[in-house]
Amino acid sequence: xxxxxxxDEKSLSREVEAFLKKQFYTCDVSFxxxxxxxxxxxxxxxxxxxxxxxxxxxxxxxxxxxxEYNPEAACIILTARGDVGDKIKGLDLGADxxxxxxxxxxxxxxxxxAIARRKFGLKNTVVPLGEFSVDLTNxxxxxxxxxxxxxxxxxxxxxxxxxxxKNRTLNRMQLNEHIWGSVIEDDYDSNYIDAHIKNIRxxxxxxxxxxxxxxxRGVGYRIRTA
Amino acid sequence: MRLQTKLxxxxxxxxxxxVVLFVLLLPRLIGNINLNYTDNRLRKQKxxxxxxxxxxxxxxxxxxxxxxxxxxxLKEEYVGLEESPPSYHLNTIENSERIVExxxxxxxxxxxxxxxxxxxxxxxxxxxxxxxxxxxxxxxxIALEVLxxxxxxxxxxxxxxxxxxxxxxxxxxxxxxxxxxxxxxGPYQRINTSTYDxxxxxxxxxxxxxxxxxTFQKEREFISNASHELMTPITILQNKIENLxxxxxxxxxxxxxxxxxxxxxxxxxxxxxxxxxISQIENEQFLKxxxxxxxxxxxxxxxxxxxxxxxxxxxxxxxxTDDKTLHEVNxxxxxxxxxxxxxxxxxxxxxxxxxxxxxFREDGSYVIEVSDTGIGxxxxxxxxxxxxxxxxxxxxxxxxxxxxxxxxxxxxDFHKIGIEVSSELGAGSRFRLIFP
Numbered sequence: 001x002x003x004x005x006x007x008d009e010k011s012l013s014r015e016v017e018a019f020l021k022k023q024f025y026t027c028d029v030s031f032x033x034x035x036x037x038x039x040x041x042x043x044x045x046x047x048x049x050x051x052x053x054x055x056x057x058x059x060x061x062x063x064x065x066x067x068e069y070n071p072e073a074a075c076i077i078l079t080a081r082g083d084v085g086d087k088i089k090g091l092d093l094g095a096d097x098x099x100x101x102x103x104x105x106x107x108x109x110x111x112x113x114a115i116a117r118r119k120f121g122l123k124n125t126v127v128p129l130g131e132f133s134v135d136l137t138n139x140x141x142x143x144x145x146x147x148x149x150x151x152x153x154x155x156x157x158x159x160x161x162x163x164x165x166k167n168r169t170l171n172r173m174q175l176n177e178h179i180w181g182s183v184i185e186d187d188y189d190s191n192y193i194d195a196h197i198k199n200i201r202x203x204x205x206x207x208x209x210x211x212x213x214x215x216x217r218g219v220g221y222r223i224r225t226a
Numbered sequence: 227m228r229l230q231t232k233l234x235x236x237x238x239x240x241x242x243x244x245v246v247l248f249v250l251l252l253p254r255l256i257g258n259i260n261l262n263y264t265d266n267r268l269r270k271q272k273x274x275x276x277x278x279x280x281x282x283x284x285x286x287x288x289x290x291x292x293x294x295x296x297x298x299x300l301k302e303e304y305v306g307l308e309e310s311p312p313s314y315h316l317n318t319i320e321n322s323e324r325i326v327e328x329x330x331x332x333x334x335x336x337x338x339x340x341x342x343x344x345x346x347x348x349x350x351x352x353x354x355x356x357x358x359x360x361x362x363x364x365x366x367x368i369a370l371e372v373l374x375x376x377x378x379x380x381x382x383x384x385x386x387x388x389x390x391x392x393x394x395x396x397x398x399x400x401x402x403x404x405x406x407x408x409x410x411x412g413p414y415q416r417i418n419t420s421t422y423d424x425x426x427x428x429x430x431x432x433x434x435x436x437x438x439x440x441t442f443q444k445e446r447e448f449i450s451n452a453s454h455e456l457m458t459p460i461t462i463l464q465n466k467i468e469n470l471x472x473x474x475x476x477x478x479x480x481x482x483x484x485x486x487x488x489x490x491x492x493x494x495x496x497x498x499x500x501x502x503x504i505s506q507i508e509n510e511q512f513l514k515x516x517x518x519x520x521x522x523x524x525x526x527x528x529x530x531x532x533x534x535x536x537x538x539x540x541x542x543x544x545x546x547t548d549d550k551t552l553h554e555v556n557x558x559x560x561x562x563x564x565x566x567x568x569x570x571x572x573x574x575x576x577x578x579x580x581x582x583x584x585x586f587r588e589d590g591s592y593v594i595e596v597s598d599t600g601i602g603x604x605x606x607x608x609x610x611x612x613x614x615x616x617x618x619x620x621x622x623x624x625x626x627x628x629x630x631x632x633x634x635x636x637x638x639d640f641h642k643i644g645i646e647v648s649s650e651l652g653a654g655s656r657f658r659l660i661f662p
Contacts, residue, residue, distance in 0.1 A: 009458055015465035022472070053458075080457035085511070102461035102495050105468045154533070168472055171485050173492045183530065184503050184562050185569055186496065186630040195536045218482050 001046040001116070004028045006036040006062060007078065008054050016049065019105040033057020040066050045073045046120070047112060050095075052079040052086060060089060067094045074115045078103065104177055106165055113164055127163060129225065131208035134163055143207040150203045154179055158196055162213070162223040171220035197221055229395075230388045237384045238377065245373045252369055256362045261334075264358050265319050268336040271351045275305065276340065284342050301326050302354045304333070310348040315339050321355060334358060394419035395427070402431045446505050453502035460495050467491065500629045504614075507559065507636045514641070516557040520585045520594065521546045523557070527564040534572050535581075542568075542581040550585070550592050550661070555641055563637040564596070566630045567657055571598035574655070597656035603649040611647065 003025045007013040010031055017027045028043065030036035033054040040048070040062070048066050052059030059077070066075050077090045080101040087098050096119070097111045117125060117136060125136040133142050139156050140147045151159075161178050162170060175193045197213070204210045214222045227235075278286065284307075287294040293308035304326065316337045324333050333352035340347055397417050417428045470476070471484045506512060524544050535542055552560070571581045579599040586593055603611060612635040615628045634657075638645050644660035 009462065012458065012462045012465065015462065015469055019465065019469055019472075080454050080461075101457040102464050105465050169481070171471070171488055173488050174468075180530075182558070183565055184500055184633060185566055186500060186628065186633070187569070187573075190534075192534050192537075195533050199533070199536075216481075219485050 003047040169222040306350040394424040450505040547586040574600040592661040602651040
């Protein structure tokens, strides 16, 4: 899939580019609004990531242009401004999602996946996981065709997030940010993720082995699939 | 003591002193006036008698050369005329006793010698001293009564006028200082007064408030800008750490170091995000247009937070006796308010502790109460718990930077929700939110 990254901080755009390339996205980078405007008019993209704080261009105008020349593209706004008004304006203008800085690359990928599933109708949303199968569209986990209803929304979120980044160890901060991202609190070192993982294991172990959900000592958790 | 009372007291006292002095001096004054008046009268009477003698001759009074004496009925006045030795000269007015028909009476007597037909005569005109002084004491008491009445009247007037005069001062203090909610500069509203001093005070206070507001605003802008500016570098660092930790060729040791780095970064990120949130709330950058019922809100919080109860086996009980629909609120902010309150109740609770959340109506207002059976807050610290970065030695098990309650406070202020805190050390704390 083609992604246009519009971000004037070169260091940041390079990190985003490096990360997305690893996930097999094709990336194009613009450091200025004018450059981005040209690219939007000429090329076709699946994703356009727009930083609202560009020095030479009004970010929301780029969004309008994107909607005009790349109507199929999914637009995600990235901003440090955290302005509530900007968020509403952006979503009103047709942005598909909004990610406030500082954001996690894993979260960015998760949002892009969710949009892709919704927008481009990705097939194969049922992923096998040991004896279990995870249905990403209906957001459920089943064992031998039978849905496990004991799994809560948050627990499913954790499993699907780990599954999206499978074979990669996610630390507690990354999992925390995904699960409690919208909560502003003053704990920076909570270990409540452990309680969630404990519950998930307990609930799933009643049906089958969960050796695919690994604890990486001192780091975090990982879903290992072949 | 109030200025008005002081002024009135001073007025009353000063007037009283003057009146008492006056009343005490009154007999002397009246005495002097009476004496002068009497002396003048005596002189006039003397002149009259001399005139009569000149025109009618001395025989009119002394037909046979015997001394003449005449008294009024009550012996208040008397006139005496007698022959005196030729060398005797007298012209005085003095007090002296005379025996009249067996009564000894004090008289004010004018003695005057004059020559008539080659003979020397002595004329005495007298007035009883008693009649001179007798008006003095009733005058004194009347004067006292009248003056006391006047004092009462003027003091009352003074009091009312002072009250009227000082009213703008009370208004200035109430409108400009007491009812002022910092920081929120409204348009300048002049307090009506014709007194220059109060106008001056009013304007000075307004200038001061504007100055304070401007300083507040600058500080808020600074916090807001600083937080924004920090967001991008934090993102870059976080993304670099994430990209690095995603590589398969790094050692476990390096991986652990990266997690440590991420932890530190996370701390920085939380502080920045929280500061930004508080400054956004204080700058009123959030909308209040959500509608949510209390039970729904509390259930949302409970869903989100229940996993945290597990660690210490804490029981949480939500009891909504009287549900209320909150209008024109910010759902995100209210959620965070209760999340932080309940999170604290968990953090500072004991093993097997309890948390009770109650929502009810009390004396016409709506109250939501969050109480725990935790370690409590020492009484002397209660006034400071809402201060930013104020850390108390409450619990060693949890890492936090002391912004949880400031978040609660600024969200409550933003929604005009009152907060009452009561706590008993070792027994628990109770936060009461009183809705407008």
